[in-house]
Amino acid sequence: MESSNNIMPPNLKQRIALYISARGLVNLDVMSKSDPQVEVYLKDKNTNWTLVGKTERINNNLNPDFSNFIECDYFFEKEQFVRFMAYDIDDNKGHKEFIGKVETTIGKICGALKQTFVSELKDDKHTKSRGKLIVRLDSINSSNDEARIKLSANLVSLSSMCCSAVNDPYFIISRARSQENREEFVRIFKGDVKLSNINPVWNPIKLKVAQICNGDHDLPIKFSVYSQIESGNDLFYGEAETTVNKLKSGDKRLNLSKKGKNGGALIIDQFVVIEMPNFMEYLRSGWAVNMSFAVDFTASNGEQSQLNSLHYQNPQSGVMNQYESAIWAVGRVVEPYALNCQFATFGFGGVPRFLGATSVSHCFNLNGQPNPQIIGLQNVFNAYKVAVNNTSLSGPTYMAPILKALLGYVQQCIQFQMYHCMVILTDGDIVDMTDTTDMVVQLSAFPVSIIIIGVGDDSFEKMKYLDSDDKVLQGKSGKAVRDIVQFVKFQDYKNQDIGVLAEEVLKEMPDQIVGYMLMKGIKPQKLEWVSVDNAVLSHNESAQVEIQQQLPQ
Known part of the structure:
Protein backbone atom coordinates (compact mmCIF):
# COMPACT_ATOMS: atom_id res chain seq x y z
CA MET A 1 0.00 0.00 0.00
CA GLU A 2 1.32 3.46 -0.87
CA SER A 3 1.72 5.78 2.07
CA SER A 4 -0.14 9.08 2.15
CA ASN A 5 1.92 12.21 1.55
CA ASN A 6 0.21 13.74 4.57
CA ILE A 7 1.69 11.20 6.98
CA MET A 8 5.03 12.14 8.51
CA PRO A 9 7.60 9.35 7.98
CA PRO A 10 9.22 7.83 11.10
CA ASN A 11 12.15 9.74 12.63
CA LEU A 12 11.35 12.91 10.65
CA LYS A 13 11.45 15.95 12.88
CA GLN A 14 9.68 19.25 12.31
CA ARG A 15 10.80 22.53 13.83
CA ILE A 16 7.89 24.18 15.61
CA ALA A 17 7.18 27.39 17.52
CA LEU A 18 5.04 27.68 20.66
CA TYR A 19 3.34 31.07 21.16
CA ILE A 20 2.27 31.56 24.78
CA SER A 21 -0.44 33.67 26.39
CA ALA A 22 -2.21 33.60 29.76
CA ARG A 23 -5.54 34.88 31.07
CA GLY A 24 -6.77 35.63 34.57
CA LEU A 25 -3.50 34.93 36.37
CA VAL A 26 -3.62 35.01 40.14
CA ASN A 27 -2.14 38.25 41.46
CA LEU A 28 0.79 37.68 43.85
CA ASP A 29 1.73 41.36 44.31
CA VAL A 30 0.22 43.67 46.91
CA MET A 31 0.77 47.17 45.53
CA SER A 32 0.65 46.27 41.83
CA LYS A 33 -0.05 43.35 39.52
CA SER A 34 2.13 40.29 38.94
CA ASP A 35 4.98 40.51 36.40
CA PRO A 36 4.59 37.13 34.66
CA GLN A 37 7.12 35.03 32.79
CA VAL A 38 6.78 31.43 31.55
CA GLU A 39 9.55 28.83 31.43
CA VAL A 40 9.18 25.83 29.12
CA TYR A 41 10.72 22.40 29.79
CA LEU A 42 10.85 19.16 27.79
CA LYS A 43 11.39 15.75 29.35
CA ASP A 44 14.56 14.16 27.95
CA LYS A 45 15.31 10.48 27.36
CA ASN A 46 16.55 10.17 30.96
CA THR A 47 13.19 11.52 32.22
CA ASN A 48 14.82 14.77 33.38
CA TRP A 49 13.07 18.08 32.68
CA THR A 50 15.26 20.26 30.46
CA LEU A 51 14.74 24.01 30.04
CA VAL A 52 14.24 24.79 26.34
CA GLY A 53 13.34 28.46 26.62
CA LYS A 54 11.47 31.17 28.45
CA THR A 55 9.30 34.12 27.53
CA GLU A 56 10.09 37.70 28.39
CA ARG A 57 8.76 39.21 31.63
CA ILE A 58 5.72 41.47 31.18
CA ASN A 59 5.21 44.05 33.91
CA ASN A 60 1.89 44.44 35.76
CA ASN A 61 -0.19 42.18 33.54
CA LEU A 62 -2.51 39.32 34.50
CA ASN A 63 -3.51 38.66 30.87
CA PRO A 64 -0.17 38.61 29.05
CA ASP A 65 0.50 37.83 25.38
CA PHE A 66 4.20 37.02 25.21
CA SER A 67 6.28 38.03 22.18
CA ASN A 68 9.17 35.62 22.84
CA PHE A 69 8.12 32.29 21.38
CA ILE A 70 9.72 28.91 22.09
CA GLU A 71 11.29 26.81 19.33
CA CYS A 72 11.76 23.08 19.60
CA ASP A 73 11.76 19.91 17.49
CA TYR A 74 8.56 17.93 17.08
CA PHE A 75 8.75 14.19 16.39
CA PHE A 76 5.53 12.63 15.16
CA GLU A 77 6.49 9.18 16.45
CA LYS A 78 7.54 10.26 19.97
CA GLU A 79 5.56 11.16 23.06
CA GLN A 80 7.17 14.45 24.02
CA PHE A 81 6.20 15.68 27.47
CA VAL A 82 6.28 19.45 27.94
CA ARG A 83 5.93 21.52 31.10
CA PHE A 84 5.00 25.21 31.34
CA MET A 85 6.00 26.97 34.58
CA ALA A 86 4.54 30.44 35.20
CA TYR A 87 6.25 32.80 37.64
CA ASP A 88 5.87 36.31 38.99
CA ILE A 89 9.29 37.94 38.52
CA ASP A 90 9.53 40.61 41.20
CA ASP A 91 12.78 42.38 40.33
CA ASN A 92 15.55 42.61 37.74
CA LYS A 93 17.66 40.11 39.72
CA GLY A 94 15.25 37.33 38.82
CA HIS A 95 13.54 36.75 42.21
CA LYS A 96 10.42 34.80 41.34
CA GLU A 97 7.24 33.48 42.91
CA PHE A 98 5.57 30.39 41.51
CA ILE A 99 2.16 31.01 39.93
CA GLY A 100 1.36 27.59 38.50
CA LYS A 101 2.22 24.93 35.97
CA VAL A 102 0.74 22.91 33.12
CA GLU A 103 2.05 19.56 31.89
CA THR A 104 1.00 18.05 28.58
CA THR A 105 2.57 16.67 25.39
CA ILE A 106 3.56 18.32 22.13
CA GLY A 107 1.22 15.85 20.44
CA LYS A 108 -1.79 17.13 22.42
CA ILE A 109 -0.95 20.72 21.51
CA CYS A 110 -0.52 19.71 17.88
CA GLY A 111 -3.84 17.86 17.91
CA ALA A 112 -5.84 20.61 19.66
CA LEU A 113 -8.52 22.51 17.72
CA LYS A 114 -6.71 25.02 15.48
CA GLN A 115 -3.55 23.82 17.29
CA THR A 116 -4.52 26.09 20.21
CA PHE A 117 -4.15 24.37 23.59
CA VAL A 118 -5.86 25.83 26.68
CA SER A 119 -5.38 24.53 30.23
CA GLU A 120 -5.71 25.63 33.83
CA LEU A 121 -2.53 26.56 35.68
CA LYS A 122 -2.29 24.67 38.98
CA ASP A 123 0.13 24.23 41.86
CA ASP A 124 0.44 21.58 44.54
CA LYS A 125 -0.84 23.84 47.34
CA HIS A 126 -4.08 25.07 45.79
CA THR A 127 -6.96 23.22 44.17
CA LYS A 128 -8.36 26.30 42.43
CA SER A 129 -7.18 27.51 39.06
CA ARG A 130 -4.25 29.94 39.08
CA GLY A 131 -5.23 31.22 35.64
CA LYS A 132 -5.42 29.86 32.12
CA LEU A 133 -2.44 29.06 29.89
CA ILE A 134 -2.92 29.34 26.12
CA VAL A 135 -0.38 27.78 23.74
CA ARG A 136 -0.59 28.18 19.97
CA LEU A 137 1.57 25.93 17.80
CA ASP A 138 2.95 26.66 14.33
CA SER A 139 5.51 24.92 12.16
CA ILE A 140 8.57 26.97 11.24
CA ASN A 141 9.58 27.75 7.70
CA SER A 142 13.32 27.17 7.24
CA SER A 143 14.05 30.30 5.18
CA ASN A 144 17.07 32.22 6.47
CA ASP A 145 16.12 35.53 4.77
CA GLU A 146 16.10 38.55 7.04
CA ALA A 147 14.04 41.76 7.06
CA ARG A 148 15.62 45.07 8.06
CA ILE A 149 12.90 47.34 9.44
CA LYS A 150 12.93 50.95 10.62
CA LEU A 151 9.73 52.52 11.95
CA SER A 152 8.55 55.91 13.15
CA ALA A 153 5.08 57.30 13.86
CA ASN A 154 2.92 60.40 13.92
CA LEU A 155 0.44 59.70 16.71
CA VAL A 156 -2.70 61.41 17.93
CA SER A 157 -2.00 62.57 21.48
CA LEU A 158 -3.72 60.59 24.21
CA SER A 159 -5.08 62.08 27.44
CA SER A 160 -6.19 60.52 30.71
CA MET A 161 -7.62 61.85 33.96
CA CYS A 162 -5.44 59.51 36.03
CA CYS A 163 -2.16 59.68 34.17
CA SER A 164 0.07 62.71 33.72
CA ALA A 165 2.23 61.28 30.94
CA VAL A 166 0.45 58.76 28.75
CA ASN A 167 2.24 59.19 25.41
CA ASP A 168 4.91 56.53 25.93
CA PRO A 169 4.44 54.54 22.72
CA TYR A 170 5.68 51.10 21.69
CA PHE A 171 4.62 48.81 18.85
CA ILE A 172 3.68 45.16 18.56
CA ILE A 173 4.06 43.08 15.38
CA SER A 174 1.70 40.10 15.02
CA ARG A 175 0.91 37.71 12.19
CA ALA A 176 -2.12 35.67 11.22
CA ARG A 177 -1.94 31.97 12.07
CA SER A 178 -2.51 31.01 8.42
CA GLN A 179 -4.39 32.03 5.28
CA GLU A 180 -7.26 29.83 6.50
CA ASN A 181 -7.17 31.41 9.96
CA ARG A 182 -6.76 35.11 9.21
CA GLU A 183 -8.74 36.26 12.25
CA GLU A 184 -6.36 34.92 14.88
CA PHE A 185 -2.95 36.57 15.31
CA VAL A 186 0.14 35.62 17.32
CA ARG A 187 2.66 38.15 18.61
CA ILE A 188 6.16 37.96 17.18
CA PHE A 189 7.89 41.16 18.33
CA LYS A 190 7.56 44.06 20.76
CA GLY A 191 9.39 47.35 20.15
CA ASP A 192 11.03 49.61 22.71
CA VAL A 193 9.06 52.19 24.65
CA LYS A 194 9.69 55.81 23.65
CA LEU A 195 8.90 58.12 26.56
CA SER A 196 6.79 61.28 26.20
CA ASN A 197 6.79 61.29 22.43
CA ILE A 198 3.94 61.36 19.91
CA ASN A 199 6.44 61.35 17.03
CA PRO A 200 8.63 58.40 18.04
CA VAL A 201 11.51 57.09 15.94
CA TRP A 202 12.37 53.52 16.87
CA ASN A 203 15.76 51.86 16.52
CA PRO A 204 16.18 49.65 13.42
CA ILE A 205 15.31 45.99 13.97
CA LYS A 206 16.19 42.74 12.20
CA LEU A 207 13.72 39.87 12.04
CA LYS A 208 13.72 36.59 10.16
CA VAL A 209 11.15 36.71 7.35
CA ALA A 210 10.03 33.25 8.46
CA GLN A 211 9.26 34.77 11.86
CA ILE A 212 7.21 37.59 10.34
CA CYS A 213 5.09 35.58 7.90
CA ASN A 214 6.25 31.93 8.14
CA GLY A 215 7.30 31.97 4.49
CA ASP A 216 3.96 33.29 3.12
CA HIS A 217 4.59 36.85 1.89
CA ASP A 218 0.83 37.41 1.47
CA LEU A 219 -0.03 36.41 5.04
CA PRO A 220 -1.68 39.28 6.96
CA ILE A 221 0.62 40.95 9.49
CA LYS A 222 -0.54 43.53 11.99
CA PHE A 223 1.19 46.54 13.54
CA SER A 224 -0.42 47.70 16.81
CA VAL A 225 0.73 50.78 18.75
CA TYR A 226 0.18 51.24 22.49
CA SER A 227 1.16 53.69 25.19
CA GLN A 228 2.77 52.05 28.20
CA ILE A 229 1.04 52.67 31.54
CA GLU A 230 2.80 51.68 34.76
CA SER A 231 -0.31 49.91 36.08
CA GLY A 232 -0.29 47.57 33.09
CA ASN A 233 -3.50 48.94 31.53
CA ASP A 234 -1.73 50.16 28.41
CA LEU A 235 -3.63 52.56 26.18
CA PHE A 236 -4.28 51.77 22.52
CA TYR A 237 -3.54 54.19 19.67
CA GLY A 238 -4.67 51.84 16.92
CA GLU A 239 -3.60 49.12 14.48
CA ALA A 240 -3.09 48.50 10.78
CA GLU A 241 -2.75 45.39 8.62
CA THR A 242 -0.45 44.77 5.69
CA THR A 243 1.67 41.97 4.20
CA VAL A 244 5.35 41.43 3.47
CA ASN A 245 4.65 41.76 -0.26
CA LYS A 246 2.90 45.10 0.27
CA LEU A 247 5.78 46.36 2.40
CA LYS A 248 8.29 45.21 -0.21
CA SER A 249 6.34 46.98 -2.96
CA GLY A 250 6.39 50.30 -1.15
CA ASP A 251 3.83 50.61 1.66
CA LYS A 252 5.21 53.64 3.49
CA ARG A 253 2.33 54.81 5.66
CA LEU A 254 -0.04 52.67 7.70
CA ASN A 255 -3.02 54.52 9.15
CA LEU A 256 -3.73 53.40 12.71
CA SER A 257 -7.38 52.74 13.46
CA LYS A 258 -9.11 52.16 16.81
CA LYS A 259 -12.76 51.18 16.31
CA GLY A 260 -12.90 53.42 13.27
CA LYS A 261 -11.21 56.37 15.01
CA ASN A 262 -7.91 57.80 13.79
CA GLY A 263 -4.96 57.05 16.07
CA GLY A 264 -2.27 58.48 13.81
CA ALA A 265 0.05 56.79 11.35
CA LEU A 266 2.92 54.33 11.47
CA ILE A 267 5.68 55.29 9.02
CA ILE A 268 7.71 52.55 7.32
CA ASP A 269 11.06 54.30 6.95
CA GLN A 270 12.72 51.08 5.82
CA PHE A 271 11.63 47.56 4.93
CA VAL A 272 14.25 45.55 3.07
CA VAL A 273 14.44 41.77 2.71
CA ILE A 274 18.01 40.48 2.64
CA GLU A 275 18.76 37.07 1.20
CA MET A 276 20.81 35.51 3.97
CA PRO A 277 23.24 32.70 3.12
CA ASN A 278 23.35 29.78 5.49
CA LYS A 523 29.38 35.17 -0.72
CA PRO A 524 29.65 31.37 -0.38
CA GLN A 525 31.65 29.84 -3.20
CA LYS A 526 30.39 26.91 -5.23
CA LEU A 527 31.84 23.55 -4.24
CA GLU A 528 34.71 22.52 -6.50
CA TRP A 529 36.95 19.43 -6.56
CA VAL A 530 40.72 19.65 -6.84
CA SER A 531 43.67 17.25 -6.70
CA VAL A 532 46.08 17.44 -3.77
CA ASP A 533 48.91 14.93 -3.41
CA ASN A 534 47.16 12.46 -5.76
CA ALA A 535 43.99 12.61 -3.66
CA VAL A 536 40.74 14.14 -4.82
CA LEU A 537 39.56 16.68 -2.23
CA SER A 538 36.68 19.11 -2.15
CA HIS A 539 37.50 22.81 -2.20
CA ASN A 540 36.66 22.82 1.51
CA GLU A 541 39.14 20.07 2.34
CA SER A 542 41.95 21.46 0.16
CA ALA A 543 41.47 24.93 1.62
CA GLN A 544 41.83 23.54 5.13
CA VAL A 545 45.00 21.65 4.13
CA GLU A 546 46.47 24.90 2.82
CA ILE A 547 45.42 26.85 5.89
CA GLN A 548 46.92 24.29 8.26
CA GLN A 549 50.25 24.28 6.40
CA GLN A 550 50.57 28.07 6.52
CA LEU A 551 49.21 28.99 9.94
CA PRO A 552 51.59 30.94 12.23
CA GLN A 553 52.93 28.82 15.07
Missing part, protein backbone atom coordinates in the same frame (compact mmCIF):
# COMPACT_ATOMS: atom_id res chain seq x y z
CA PHE A 279 26.26 29.21 7.88
CA MET A 280 26.75 25.73 6.41
CA GLU A 281 27.18 27.17 2.91
CA TYR A 282 30.33 28.96 4.05
CA LEU A 283 31.72 25.80 5.64
CA ARG A 284 31.07 23.87 2.44
CA SER A 285 32.77 26.59 0.36
CA GLY A 286 36.07 26.36 2.23
CA TRP A 287 35.79 28.47 5.38
CA ALA A 288 37.30 26.89 8.48
CA VAL A 289 36.51 27.61 12.14
CA ASN A 290 39.43 28.20 14.50
CA MET A 291 38.48 27.45 18.13
CA SER A 292 40.26 28.56 21.30
CA PHE A 293 39.69 28.45 25.06
CA ALA A 294 40.79 30.83 27.83
CA VAL A 295 40.49 29.72 31.48
CA ASP A 296 40.37 31.98 34.56
CA PHE A 297 42.95 31.18 37.29
CA THR A 298 42.27 34.14 39.58
CA ALA A 299 42.16 33.69 43.36
CA SER A 300 38.42 34.42 43.54
CA ASN A 301 37.84 30.86 42.28
CA GLY A 302 38.96 29.54 45.66
CA GLU A 303 42.05 27.45 46.43
CA GLN A 304 42.02 24.23 44.39
CA SER A 305 42.32 22.01 47.47
CA GLN A 306 39.11 23.39 49.02
CA LEU A 307 35.80 21.62 48.41
CA ASN A 308 34.06 24.89 47.52
CA SER A 309 36.70 25.88 44.96
CA LEU A 310 35.43 26.24 41.40
CA HIS A 311 38.66 24.47 40.34
CA TYR A 312 38.33 21.63 42.88
CA GLN A 313 39.31 18.22 41.46
CA ASN A 314 37.49 15.17 42.80
CA PRO A 315 39.29 12.03 41.59
CA GLN A 316 37.18 9.72 43.79
CA SER A 317 33.75 10.68 42.46
CA GLY A 318 34.84 11.81 39.02
CA VAL A 319 32.27 14.63 39.21
CA MET A 320 33.37 17.49 36.96
CA ASN A 321 33.73 21.02 38.29
CA GLN A 322 32.05 23.91 36.46
CA TYR A 323 35.10 24.65 34.31
CA GLU A 324 35.40 21.02 33.25
CA SER A 325 31.68 20.76 32.54
CA ALA A 326 31.69 23.92 30.42
CA ILE A 327 34.81 22.92 28.46
CA TRP A 328 33.35 19.50 27.75
CA ALA A 329 29.82 20.65 26.90
CA VAL A 330 30.81 23.43 24.52
CA GLY A 331 33.89 21.69 23.13
CA ARG A 332 31.91 18.55 22.29
CA VAL A 333 29.62 20.59 20.03
CA VAL A 334 32.27 22.72 18.32
CA GLU A 335 35.02 20.07 17.95
CA PRO A 336 33.70 18.79 14.59
CA TYR A 337 33.89 22.34 13.19
CA ALA A 338 37.34 23.17 14.61
CA LEU A 339 40.17 23.25 12.07
CA ASN A 340 41.81 19.80 12.34
CA CYS A 341 40.20 19.49 15.81
CA GLN A 342 42.81 21.88 17.23
CA PHE A 343 42.20 24.34 20.05
CA ALA A 344 44.52 27.14 21.11
CA THR A 345 44.12 27.06 24.91
CA PHE A 346 45.21 29.76 27.38
CA GLY A 347 45.11 30.56 31.06
CA PHE A 348 44.98 33.97 32.70
CA GLY A 349 45.11 35.51 36.15
CA GLY A 350 47.39 32.86 37.70
CA VAL A 351 51.07 32.05 38.24
CA PRO A 352 51.91 29.13 35.88
CA ARG A 353 54.58 27.38 37.95
CA PHE A 354 54.92 24.69 35.28
CA LEU A 355 56.34 27.42 33.02
CA GLY A 356 58.81 28.53 35.69
CA ALA A 357 56.84 31.71 36.39
CA THR A 358 57.00 33.42 39.78
CA SER A 359 54.54 36.24 39.08
CA VAL A 360 51.03 36.49 37.69
CA SER A 361 50.48 36.07 33.96
CA HIS A 362 47.40 37.41 32.23
CA CYS A 363 47.90 35.21 29.16
CA PHE A 364 49.84 31.93 29.16
CA ASN A 365 49.73 28.73 27.09
CA LEU A 366 47.89 26.05 29.03
CA ASN A 367 49.90 23.20 27.48
CA GLY A 368 53.23 24.74 28.53
CA GLN A 369 54.48 24.73 24.93
CA PRO A 370 55.44 27.64 22.62
CA ASN A 371 52.49 26.73 20.38
CA PRO A 372 49.19 26.90 22.33
CA GLN A 373 47.41 24.55 19.89
CA ILE A 374 46.12 21.31 21.46
CA ILE A 375 44.82 18.52 19.24
CA GLY A 376 41.50 17.07 20.35
CA LEU A 377 39.03 18.06 23.06
CA GLN A 378 40.13 15.24 25.37
CA ASN A 379 43.68 16.61 25.35
CA VAL A 380 42.35 20.11 26.13
CA PHE A 381 40.50 18.58 29.06
CA ASN A 382 43.64 16.77 30.23
CA ALA A 383 45.81 19.89 29.84
CA TYR A 384 43.42 21.84 32.07
CA LYS A 385 43.53 19.14 34.78
CA VAL A 386 47.34 19.22 34.76
CA ALA A 387 47.59 23.01 34.68
CA VAL A 388 45.10 23.59 37.50
CA ASN A 389 47.34 21.58 39.87
CA ASN A 390 50.46 23.45 38.81
CA THR A 391 49.21 27.03 38.75
CA SER A 392 48.98 29.35 41.75
CA LEU A 393 45.75 31.33 41.71
CA SER A 394 46.31 35.07 41.69
CA GLY A 395 44.60 37.96 39.91
CA PRO A 396 42.91 40.29 39.37
CA THR A 397 40.77 39.56 36.28
CA TYR A 398 42.35 41.27 33.28
CA MET A 399 40.68 40.19 30.06
CA ALA A 400 42.22 42.61 27.56
CA PRO A 401 45.58 40.71 27.29
CA ILE A 402 43.77 37.54 26.14
CA LEU A 403 41.77 39.53 23.56
CA LYS A 404 44.91 41.33 22.42
CA ALA A 405 46.60 37.96 21.78
CA LEU A 406 43.51 36.87 19.85
CA LEU A 407 43.59 40.05 17.74
CA GLY A 408 47.28 39.54 16.92
CA TYR A 409 46.65 35.97 15.80
CA VAL A 410 43.63 36.95 13.72
CA GLN A 411 45.59 39.70 11.98
CA GLN A 412 48.31 37.18 11.06
CA CYS A 413 45.69 34.85 9.56
CA ILE A 414 43.52 37.42 7.81
CA GLN A 415 44.48 36.13 4.34
CA PHE A 416 42.98 32.72 5.10
CA GLN A 417 39.33 31.71 4.94
CA MET A 418 39.12 31.24 8.68
CA TYR A 419 36.63 32.40 11.31
CA HIS A 420 37.79 32.54 14.95
CA CYS A 421 35.79 31.71 18.06
CA MET A 422 37.22 32.18 21.56
CA VAL A 423 35.47 30.65 24.58
CA ILE A 424 36.37 32.48 27.81
CA LEU A 425 35.54 30.78 31.12
CA THR A 426 35.66 33.12 34.11
CA ASP A 427 34.24 33.50 37.60
CA GLY A 428 34.82 37.18 38.25
CA ASP A 429 34.32 40.78 37.37
CA ILE A 430 36.57 42.52 34.85
CA VAL A 431 39.09 45.01 36.27
CA ASP A 432 40.26 46.41 32.92
CA MET A 433 36.75 47.03 31.59
CA THR A 434 37.69 50.05 29.46
CA ASP A 435 40.52 48.22 27.69
CA THR A 436 38.43 45.05 27.36
CA THR A 437 35.54 46.96 25.79
CA ASP A 438 37.93 48.64 23.37
CA MET A 439 39.42 45.27 22.36
CA VAL A 440 35.94 43.86 21.69
CA VAL A 441 35.15 46.90 19.53
CA GLN A 442 38.36 46.39 17.54
CA LEU A 443 37.71 42.65 17.13
CA SER A 444 34.17 43.29 15.85
CA ALA A 445 35.66 44.26 12.48
CA PHE A 446 37.39 40.87 12.15
CA PRO A 447 36.09 37.31 11.64
CA VAL A 448 35.73 36.69 15.38
CA SER A 449 33.11 35.58 17.91
CA ILE A 450 33.66 35.69 21.68
CA ILE A 451 31.74 33.39 24.01
CA ILE A 452 31.92 34.14 27.75
CA ILE A 453 30.77 31.49 30.22
CA GLY A 454 30.40 32.80 33.75
CA VAL A 455 31.02 30.19 36.46
CA GLY A 456 30.20 30.69 40.13
CA ASP A 457 27.75 33.11 41.76
CA ASP A 458 28.98 36.50 40.55
CA SER A 459 26.38 38.89 39.10
CA PHE A 460 28.52 39.29 35.93
CA GLU A 461 27.06 42.72 35.16
CA LYS A 462 30.07 43.72 33.08
CA MET A 463 29.89 40.51 31.07
CA LYS A 464 26.25 41.25 30.32
CA TYR A 465 27.27 44.73 29.18
CA LEU A 466 29.70 43.24 26.66
CA ASP A 467 26.91 41.00 25.32
CA SER A 468 25.34 44.01 23.63
CA ASP A 469 22.26 42.44 22.03
CA ASP A 470 20.14 45.58 22.42
CA LYS A 471 22.74 48.30 22.01
CA VAL A 472 25.89 49.18 20.11
CA LEU A 473 29.03 48.63 22.19
CA GLN A 474 31.09 51.82 22.52
CA GLY A 475 34.86 51.76 23.08
CA LYS A 476 37.70 54.31 23.10
CA SER A 477 38.30 53.81 19.40
CA GLY A 478 34.65 54.04 18.36
CA LYS A 479 31.62 51.78 18.12
CA ALA A 480 31.46 48.05 17.43
CA VAL A 481 30.43 47.31 13.86
CA ARG A 482 28.55 44.17 14.96
CA ASP A 483 27.68 42.16 18.06
CA ILE A 484 30.30 39.43 18.59
CA VAL A 485 29.89 38.55 22.30
CA GLN A 486 27.56 35.91 23.75
CA PHE A 487 27.44 35.64 27.57
CA VAL A 488 25.88 32.73 29.46
CA LYS A 489 25.87 32.11 33.22
CA PHE A 490 26.69 28.46 33.99
CA GLN A 491 24.56 28.41 37.16
CA ASP A 492 21.40 28.91 35.06
CA TYR A 493 22.02 25.52 33.42
CA LYS A 494 23.84 23.46 36.06
CA ASN A 495 20.73 21.38 36.84
CA GLN A 496 19.85 20.85 33.17
CA ASP A 497 21.15 18.47 30.54
CA ILE A 498 24.65 19.81 29.79
CA GLY A 499 23.77 19.96 26.10
CA VAL A 500 21.32 22.78 26.84
CA LEU A 501 24.26 24.93 28.01
CA ALA A 502 26.09 24.30 24.74
CA GLU A 503 22.98 25.13 22.73
CA GLU A 504 22.51 28.44 24.55
CA VAL A 505 26.20 29.33 24.28
CA LEU A 506 26.47 28.65 20.57
CA LYS A 507 23.08 29.75 19.26
CA GLU A 508 24.24 33.20 18.10
CA MET A 509 27.47 32.06 16.45
CA PRO A 510 26.07 31.01 13.03
CA ASP A 511 24.36 34.39 12.61
CA GLN A 512 27.54 36.17 13.75
CA ILE A 513 29.53 34.31 11.09
CA VAL A 514 26.99 35.13 8.37
CA GLY A 515 26.83 38.73 9.61
CA TYR A 516 30.58 39.14 9.18
CA MET A 517 30.46 37.68 5.67
CA LEU A 518 27.66 40.02 4.60
CA MET A 519 29.46 43.00 6.13
CA LYS A 520 32.51 42.17 4.01
CA GLY A 521 30.45 41.30 0.92
CA ILE A 522 31.66 37.69 0.96
